[in-house]
Amino acid sequence: MKERESIGSRLGFILLSAGCAIGIGNVWRFPYMVGENGGGLFVLVYVLFLLILGVPIMTMEYAIGRSSRLSVLSAFKKLEPKGSKWHIYGYFAIAGNYILLMFYSVVSGWILRYFVLALMGAFQGQSPEKIEELYGTMMSSPRILIFFMGVTMLITVFITSMGLEKGVEKITKIMMIMLIIIMIGLGIYSLMLPGSIEGVKFYLMPNMENVRKVGIGNVLYGALNQSFFTLSLGMGGMEIFGSYIKKDRSLVGEAMLVAGLDTFVAIVAGLITIPACFAYGVAPDKGPSLIFITLPNVFASMRGGRIIGSLFFLFMYFAALSTMVGVFENDVSFSIDLLGYDRKRAAAFAGLVITLGSIPCALGFNLWSDFQPLKAGNCIMDLEDFFVSNLVLPIGSLICCLFCTSKYGWGFDNYIEEVNSGVGIKMSLALKWYFKLVLPVILVFLTVFGLWSYFA
Structure with missing residues (x-):
């Protein structure tokens, strides 16, 4: 059996995981959610929910991946008790990864198109009507x-066919570092615009009037929802990166670093856009x-x-591209683990399926x-997004949680042993x-309330 590829550095693992989580x-x-849901208060509640919901589920995905050294379906087959059917969830996770990219590739294409338009100066001197016409x-x-x-x-x-370390890790590290540098530069520029301070106040100052207007329940649910969906948990997106890392560090600290970087990018994105709009x-x-x-x-x-x-x-x-590469790595790993393809053939196969599948969107x-x-x-994209966001992610996270905590699944003792292997922050048995x-x-509440609110 061919030895499994591994990520070359801790920084590569952190940036790859964060790149998969950080998306459009x-x-x-x-x-927008921060500004409309109480500013700084929303951010504080969001961070709290990230720590008590997002980070624990992320450590579970990492632990399943690192223990099995396989992609999600094969991992569940390896770790589940003999005769049990936990692995059935893996088929839905595979479908989720494919369908996600079938609409995400289209939206990413919008952004590439607008980068080309901006580079060519297509917006300069144009009226609002003309700019709206470009979108139409x-x-x-x-x-x-x-x-x-x-x-x-x-x-x-x-990128993916070049290899895990020489392609996926190397290119994602470059993209993420450039992304952070560009963001910081744009954020500083935006904050220096005349009148931008009002945008900062709207964005980050606690605003109890907005809280009362929106309703404290909606603010709390909005923060809970965002803290969960921001990390792309529930369909093996983080599990695959766990399968590529060694046991030298415990998984709690790694998950907290990824969640922190994800939050940093989200907050700085607001400091670019909202103050500029107010200015x-x-x-x-x-x-x-x-x-x-x-x-x-x-x-x-401007x-x-x-x-x-x-x-x-x-x-x-x-x-967008860092998410594309991160999720696509999952699709490639499915073909390697399940069909025995080499990396180049697996990337070509998954790429062809997703490209053809993106045309209906x-x-x-x-x-x-x-x-x-x-x-x-x-539209068709809404149907695909519904399947991924309202079904696969929350239900998949619930199954992952039960698998790691139930005596009928992998079990809490095995999860704790794996998550605490290596140096770093440990997960307490008291939890x-x-x-x-x-x-x-x-997780049941997120699933049921999310479905109810979607159709209501």
């Missing part, structure tokens, strides 16, 4: 969407309209806007826009009751 949602969703033109064109999705997939396949008197809208309509208007009227806009979309693309915004699954106004009773209840 962090960059445009987190800042992109979304209505199957050719544009499929082309930039295809370029993103080619880059992802190329130029535009509303910090949420979702695609902030990234693709509001901010290009800011860059159009001195040096062409350079700033290009750097912004480059940073956004690095965030791209067509869902134009030629197939009449197909509205689940509820009115939905056994919390892991066995409280964590599953929180």
